Amino acid sequence: MTAVYVVSVLLVFLTMALALVRALKGPTIYDRILAVNVIGTKTVLVVALISVFSGNGDLVDVALVYALINFLAVVAVMKLARCGDLAAAHTPNVTTDNAHE
Amino acid sequence: MSDLVLDLISGGLLLGGGLIGVLGALGVLRFPDFYSRLHAAGMTDTLCALMIVAGLIMQTGLSLLTLKLALILLFLLFTAPTATHALARAALSDGVQPTQGGQAGQPTDKASPEDRSSNT
Numbered sequence: 001m002t003a004v005y006v007v008s009v010l011l012v013f014l015t016m017a018l019a020l021v022r023a024l025k026g027p028t029i030y031d032r033i034l035a036v037n038v039i040g041t042k043t044v045l046v047v048a049l050i051s052v053f054s055g056n057g058d059l060v061d062v063a064l065v066y067a068l069i070n071f072l073a074v075v076a077v078m079k080l081a082r083c084g085d086l087a088a089a090h091t092p093n094v095t096t097d098n099a100h101e
Numbered sequence: 102m103s104d105l106v107l108d109l110i111s112g113g114l115l116l117g118g119g120l121i122g123v124l125g126a127l128g129v130l131r132f133p134d135f136y137s138r139l140h141a142a143g144m145t146d147t148l149c150a151l152m153i154v155a156g157l158i159m160q161t162g163l164s165l166l167t168l169k170l171a172l173i174l175l176f177l178l179f180t181a182p183t184a185t186h187a188l189a190r191a192a193l194s195d196g197v198q199p200t201q202g203g204q205a206g207q208p209t210d211k212a213s214p215e216d217r218s219s220n221t
Contacts, residue, residue, distance in 0.1 A: 011119025
């Protein structure tokens with residue numbers, strides 16, 4: 001079972017490396033946010049895998065909190081990139097923004 | 102005997118989850134368009150998390166650890182589609198245009214709003 005854990009952790013690390021390449025070269029800022037979101041989700045999985053593998057059950061709490069913080073961070077960075085201000089009340093209308101171009 | 106079967110099933114789930122994650126990252130790296138990259142990442146993130154956490158739950162048996170892993174899975178299943186949707190919406194309202202392959206002969210400016218509303 002040890003080999004299975006090691007191989008799956010390495011596969012998840014490979015996933016994070018490929019997403020990091022996209023984050024470094026992504027043409028738009030949304031590509032970078034998407035890649036960072038993928039890396040964050042995979043970090044949660046790596047922490048959960050290591051926690052069960054090493055028998056250290058407390059680490060699962062870290063993964064649990066990371067899952068929540070990751071979502072909040074992605075949404076916050078997205079709003080900062082879109083509106084330039086975290087406290088902005090402007091809600092862009094998707095349907096009319098591009099239809100009348 | 103049942104331990105062996107559990108190990109086999111959970112090992113298959115863990116390795117399959119890792120492989121699906123790598124496939125999704127390859128899609129994120131190689132797809133030509135932001136929205137197709139979003140599709141690859143959004144679909145595979147959910148399935149990868151589902152398979153890996155299910156494999157881990159089979160290993161831990163019934164304990165408090167199982168409940169916490171199930172909570173992680175629940176949060177991931179709620180937040181990953183929400184983040185994907187918000188990203189697609191932000192990119193669309195910012196004017197990132199999807200590439201329109203396979204529609205030769207039609208001007209993209211005219212075809213894009215109808216395609217968008219019928220596809221989403």
